[in-house]
Structures are given as C-alpha cells and as structure tokens.
Amino acid sequence: MNEGLPYMRPGRVVGLLGGSFDPAHEGHAHISREALKRFALDELWWLVSPGNPLKSRGPAPLDQRMARARAVMDHPRVRISDFEARAGTRYTAETLQALIRTSPGVRFVWLMGADNLAQLDQWQDWRWIMEHVPVGVLARPGQRIAARNAKAADIYRQARLHGYASRLLARGSAPRWCFVNVPMVDISSSEIRARGLWTTRGGVGA
Numbered sequence: 001m002n003e004g005l006p007y008m009r010p011g012r013v014v015g016l017l018g019g020s021f022d023p024a025h026e027g028h029a030h031i032s033r034e035a036l037k038r039f040a041l042d043e044l045w046w047l048v049s050p051g052n053p054l055k056s057r058g059p060a061p062l063d064q065r066m067a068r069a070r071a072v073m074d075h076p077r078v079r080i081s082d083f084e085a086r087a088g089t090r091y092t093a094e095t096l097q098a099l100i101r102t103s104p105g106v107r108f109v110w111l112m113g114a115d116n117l118a119q120l121d122q123w124q125d126w127r128w129i130m131e132h133v134p135v136g137v138l139a140r141p142g143q144r145i146a147a148r149n150a151k152a153a154d155i156y157r158q159a160r161l162h163g164y165a166s167r168l169l170a171r172g173s174a175p176r177w178c179f180v181n182v183p184m185v186d187i188s189s190s191e192i193r194a195r196g197l198w199t200t201r202g203g204v205g206a
Helices: 026-038 062-072 083-087 092-102 114-118 126-132 144-148 151-155 163-171 189-194
Strands: 013-019 043-048 078-081 107-113 135-139 177-181
Touching (some): 026 043, 026 062, 026 107, 083 092, 092 107, 114 135, 144 151, 163 177
Parallel strands (some): 107 135, 135 177
C-alpha cells in the first residue's frame, strides 16, 4: 500500500472510499472488505481527504490519519492514498474528475453509506457524480427506507441496480447505483474521539 496512485490497466474496477478517516477504524476496514466482494472490485482505494467541506471542525493532521489508516487496513487489494491533497481537489466531483483524467479507462465506483446518500443532494455537483460514476451504497440492515427517501435515490430511481446484481455495478454506464445491506461493526470515528482514544498529537491514546 502507498500514497501514490499506481498504473491501472484500462478496464480494471476500482472502488473509492473517501473521507477524513479521523481516525480510521475496523468499521472502515470491514465495509472495504465487503465492498471488494459485493461489487466485484479489483482494488479499493481509501482517499484520505485534507478536510471535509461539510464539517466546520478540522481533522487531525493528514500524515497522522494516513499512518493510522495504513495500520488499520492491511489488505493486498486496498491502497491508502492522499490523492486529494496532491491534486489540490476539495470536492468529491473534482476528485473524481481528476482521477478519471489520470487513470483513463479505469472503471471507478464511488462508495458511500446510506447517511451519505441521504445528504448527497447537498454535495457540490452531486448530479455530475451520479451521472458519471457508478455508486455503491453500503448500509446497515434496516436503513433501506432512509435510503429510499433520499432525494438522489428518488431522482435516479430508474438507475438503481438490485442488490442481487451488485457485482454488475461497474459493468454498465452511469447513472447506475446499487444499495446493499452489510452488517456493520458498531464503532464510529466520533465515538473513538469522544472516548479520548484519538488525539491530534499522539494518535491512539491510552
């Protein structure tokens, strides 16, 4: 695993999981392993962002979050990347546009949780995202109703792929999205920070 993006042959399928990873934890690793299987991904890249435009509080330093991510996610087909910081992109649509330019022919799949789908219409150029990159939504069992009520889900309801066909998500052109139920690890970054197990100076606390 490394920060730089490797050369990928055209036609390869790469899942993208973006976020601040402040800090990365087993829940992130769990949904990554599930996404590799459910969506038939050749690789999955964690895009550790400089910061989230929708959050007012800044995250821990990037190098600290990268180190934590590498420690948490040890998988031969998962790469940890600081591509957004290197490319100078701020919003997801900008990042995807830059990735498509630098990796022509690679089939990217944007990964998100049901909570992200519910607020997707607040994202910069969110329609561009839906119309240019297949989207895989991983969520806890029981979150189907919340996802179905999302504005993006309603507008693009005809582009939804049933869960049983999730492995075909990247095999067609966007708009194309799929919702799959995934048992989740009951942990969150905010809970880790609240318990004092993550600091901006020393990483994991006592």
